[in-house]
Amino acid sequence: MTTIVFLLVPGLHLLDLAGPAQVFSSAADLGHDYRLRYVADRPQVPSAQGVPVLAEVAWPELTPDDLVLVPGWRSPALAGTGRLDPASVRRLREHHDSGGTVASVCSGAYALGQAGLLDGRRCTTHHELQEELAVRYPAATVVRDVLFVLDGRVITSAGIASGIDLALHLVAMRHGPGVAARIAREMVVYARRNGDEPQSSAMLRHRAHLSDTVHRIQDEIDTRLADRLPLAELARSAGCSERTVTRLFGQATGLTPLRYQHLLRVERAEHLIGQGATVESAARAVGFEDARMLRRLRAR
Template sequence: MRTVVFLLVPGLHLLDLAGPAQVFSTAADLGLGYEVRYVSGREDVPTAQGVTLRAGTAWPDTSPDDLVVVPGWRSGGEVPLRVLTPGQASGLAAHHAAGGTVASVCSGAFALGEAGLLDGRSCTTHHALQHLLARRWPRARVVPDVLYVPDGNVVTSAGIASGIDLALYLVTVWHGPSAAASIAREMVVYARRNGDEPQASAMLRHRGHLVDAVHRVQDRIDARFGDRLLLSELASDAGVGERTLSRAFVAATGLTPLRYQQRLRVERAEHLIGTGETVEAAARAVGFQDARMLRRLRSRPGAADL
């Protein structure tokens, strides 16, 4: 049993809390073994949306397998120098020092900074607060324009709805992509978004549909785009015939499964090349036998949209 503790700060945003809480609650419903708890400095916790929540006030016992999450709160572009009590800050630091995972949503990253957990780490927060976070914690490496940033057992996410992406990422780490995909489908979250991918990534551009069988195949391709994937295997995953899958996939995404896989490969290769890898090394890393196919795909008209 893994305990997920949400540390609630007065004025918190409901979706910062409710999104990831729903992920772990759904994980528990699916038998993955989660207990969700809530703690605050006061029993009655006002929220930015006007609903008052109830929480325990005693810091819970946690183990290295457990997770502590700090949702964000309404900041108005400014964040007080101190939002945590000394006991809360030391509790966060102690949990991390014992090997536990600590996460934040939106302005919750400032609470992690208070606890001394951002120094020397990559992190992110809401786009409107990124410059303030960098000024407040100059030893942190603030990554702009991403959904979430894992750095060891500290994971930070951007604003509001990105808390869902962070929680699904942690489920993927702990239980695999299939479990995360099952939770996403249960929550009717059809865009399984990666933390280091921009909003315009291929994984997102072709997720704006409601065909569950196609989403299941996309999940498989997303997780294994560097492998050789047979259409028969993909159709079996979707529970349909090969011709049915091909028609449904094209209708939903505008691409064949192979073309979709190629787009993911090229996009990842472009990222690797941009970080200093050779074309040959990038081609091998994404599953091409040599660089010729990668060069051919990159040279096509409209390759920037791959």
């Protein structure tokens, strides 16, 4: 039986914990031998969302087949956060030194750094913490804007929901992609994402504005990604003129509606290609007549 130990830090984010825990629990429900344990420096750990989590204070006996995973905690900055007793940091390091695997979600990478496990390795964390992590651990190579990074037996992931992607990847490595896909379906996860996919999608990057009109236009484009959407049709959906659509959309996003749709199409196509689709089939799936336009846009 493989033991998954979650090392809990005060202020932990519940989804950083619950997402991976659900993946491994679902794998156990399918007949795979996983036992989940929750360890902390104290028997009750406060979460960032206000729900306390009960934990063991004594570590179980571990073997090289076991995994220790550190979920992230509320941390606008790393300094002064992630308080772990030296004994817990030492156990984390000893598990790796004895041949075991360690992993983190979001700011949990800081705990791995405290244990000396990031030096000379590639790693990642939430995009808002990447710069500080790089400054605090200059011997590490912080990989920007990816979902997770595997460097030997040290595995780090980005923020919050990326822990689900990391756990699904680990299940796929051990039991095959079919098992991981079945768990993803049971969890109603849209798709298992690859580690090198960006943390911030084009859809999110261009939604940080306050224009209700532009949000309505983007809603139309987002839901009809593969359709041909003439400017006149977008104007009707927004209840304004074509000229107003162009002006407001440019002010809010810096793009034309067509350019925004192309960005979404390319990003979706990249995801399909990463899941094994051909360039041609991905191009057709997102609304291009053939792969030539997709290749040109990818080249940009």
